Amino acid sequence: MKTIGGELVKLELEGKLLVGELALELPPGTTAGVRDKSIDALLGDRLIDAAASVDAVVAAAASAFAFPRPGKDPKGRTVFDVRGRIEGDRLLPSRPGKQAR
Template identity: 40%
Template sequence: MSSIDLSQYEAEVAAAEAEVTRIREANAELAEAYRGDPSEGAREILRRGAASLAAARDRVEAARVALKLAQATGSPHGLLAREGVVAGSLAVAIPAGSSSGERARLIEAALSAELTGVARDLGVVLAAPAERYTRERPGRDAEGRTILDVSGHVEGDVLMPAVSRSAKNARRS
């Protein structure tokens, strides 16, 4: 893969990190304002700021994983396993109007073999079906595919999904 291609991923990492810095500075100002006026409205604004910061940190991690995958495989999609953590992304063509069962089958078909291979490399087994390790990103890629973030962590000799049900449901609604 050429450095021109990698520069896009490096720029995405830099932009995501800059966004985290911007949100942190804004949250610091909000916290200072809250100290002067500890009202319920100000507290709600602080909560929203914290949620924005968490989402921005997720984008930084996704951008870093995409960069590492691009460096290693030439594609922004795939799985990386390091220190008991599995992270990556997957692009799946899911037709509009698909039932949840059909959606799960498509994700299982696209992810199962690769996720099982990563688990085997880590010396662990999967704790759940492949779909449980995914969280859908908003929107579609340029080819109209659904992008899914894949996340898991090792507990003992089992690879556990690292995507909460509430996080998955928040993306779908």
């Protein structure tokens, strides 16, 4: 399965919250499988490093942490918010806009 080019714009662990942004060049007709594989390739190792920095493990595929924004950036790429939260010893996906409980 091929992957798509992209860029991890930002990824920070702020307390128990993971926040970030990535942008992918998704041509029309790109399947969800190719999109998810591209996100996993771009984000996977960085999530593992972020989780390890607080003695946690990643509890889901990297693509589960990325949520597309409407529209495109100035370069024509699809932008994704990256969100997660630390619960115990796990880094879990968290939908954008929801407050940590």
